[in-house]
Amino acid sequence: MKFLKYYLLIALLLLPAAGAWAGAKLELQRLTDIAYAIVGELGNRSPENLGNNATFGFVVTAAGVVLIDSGGTYRGAQQIADMIKQVTDQPVVRVINTGGQDHRWLGNGYFRQRGARIIASEKAVADQRQRSRDQFILLSNLVGSDGLQGTEAVYADESFAAEFEFTLGDTRFEIRHSGQAHTPGDSYVWLPQEKVMFSGDIVYIERMLGVGAQSNSKSWIDVFEAMAAYRPEQLVPGHGRATTLAHARKDTLDYLVFLRSAVAEFMDSGGDISDIGSLDQSSYRYLLNHETLAGRNAQQVFTEMEWE
Ligand SMILES: [Zn+2]
Numbered sequence: 392m393k394f395l396k397y398y399l400l401i402a403l404l405l406l407p408a409a410g411a412w413a414g415a416k417l418e419l420q421r422l423t424d425i426a427y428a429i430v431g432e433l434g435n436r437s438p439e440n441l442g443n444n445a446t447f448g449f450v451v452t453a454a455g456v457v458l459i460d461s462g463g464t465y466r467g468a469q470q471i472a473d474m475i476k477q478v479t480d481q482p483v484v485r486v487i488n489t490g491g492q493d494h495r496w497l498g499n500g501y502f503r504q505r506g507a508r509i510i511a512s513e514k515a516v517a518d519q520r521q522r523s524r525d526q527f528i529l530l531s532n533l534v535g536s537d538g539l540q541g542t543e544a545v546y547a548d549e550s551f552a553a554e555f556e557f558t559l560g561d562t563r564f565e566i567r568h569s570g571q572a573h574t575p576g577d578s579y580v581w582l583p584q585e586k587v588m589f590s591g592d593i594v595y596i597e598r599m600l601g602v603g604a605q606s607n608s609k610s611w612i613d614v615f616e617a618m619a620a621y622r623p624e625q626l627v628p629g630h631g632r633a634t635t636l637a638h639a640r641k642d643t644l645d646y647l648v649f650l651r652s653a654v655a656e657f658m659d660s661g662g663d664i665s666d667i668g669s670l671d672q673s674s675y676r677y678l679l680n681h682e683t684l685a686g687r688n689a690q691q692v693f694t695e696m697e698w699e
Contacts, residue, residue, distance in 0.1 A: 416439060418632075419477060421478075423587060423625070425585065428448050429475075431443040432444045433630060434680070436530060437533060441534060442463020442467045444494060445494040446631060447471055449475055450562060451478060452560030454560040455485070456479060457484070457487065458502065459489060459591075460486075460591065461499045461509075463497050465500055467494075469501055472501065482505065482507075485507060487509075490577045490591050493530060496511065497526065497530070497542055501541070510549050510551075511576065512578045513550045513576070514568060515574070516547050519546060519576075522605070527544075565582075565583060566579070569614045571607040573593065573603075573605075573629070575605060577593050578591065579618045581623070587626075587627065588623035593614055593618055594639045594642075596631025596634050596643070597678065599675065599685065602650075602692055602695075607695065608650065608695055612648060612651075615643065619644075626638075628643075651696070653670055654693050658696060664690065668689070672689070
């Protein structure tokens with residue numbers, strides 16, 4: 392009997408480590424006294440990560456919490472809320488969606504039910520409306536109906552064309568949409584007092600970024616530079632751990648510039664799109680998901696450049 396108890400205890404202790412415990416995959420990163428990153432997995436959406444395969448952020452002000460991106464599902468949003476509770480008892484009063492990708496906004500419903508006001512750029516809301524059906528199909532395949540429980544398409548209460556600013560407690564927030572990047576409505580959130588930048592999907596760290604049909608690699612470069620002009624001391628990317636601007640340049644901007652010039656060269660030498668997979672991207676092999684994304688990115692940039 393004593394042994395049985397012992398084994399039960401060991402089994403319980405091992406459970407979270409085995410990944411059976413959804414939520415174990417989010418990591419809290421403290422940046423300043425009030426600014427935090429919540430870092431999700433770098434891989435794809437799964438039943439375990441509940442669609443939270445991205446990085447989120449939050450800021451604790453004297454008048455409540457501001458959350459940057461609400462997670463990929465209702466239950467994923469609940470996990471994010473649990474992480475915030477580790478730091479403060481204050482409620483989430485505002486949610487900013489930095490873009491139109493699923494993990495930026497499909498947790499909105501959870502926070503709206505609890506009284507939060509949701510803010511996003513007009514272009515992000517239009518993108519969300521246009522792609523929500525496809526996003527639900529993708530999530531039901533990858534996360535499953537259990538993980539999707541309670542998830543609904545809930546759109547922003549307030550939207551803006553290019554700029555939106557507010558002060559909550561004593562904390563100043565400046566949101567900017569400077570053009571299309573990973574998605575048409577990507578925006579970044581700047582905290583001038585903290586010198587912290589939340590870049591959303593404008594920046595990918597440690598993993599290869601994705602250029603998709605909803606992206607524009609050319610203006611993505613300009614948007615990156617517009618964001619970088621604020622000279623953030625700390626940067627919370629859309630994917631990966633919070634880091635420096637220099638690291639963001641290396642993993643995101645330099646790759647975009649490299650990819651576009653490599654594809655341009657390929658086109659100039661008469662290369663056909665069917666051979667674009669042969670493009671040498673080995674210098675970016677250190678980025679995670681390289682195998683699945685490199686060829687697709689080159690193909691997308693090729694298609695884009697044909698129209699430029
Ligand atoms: Zn993303």
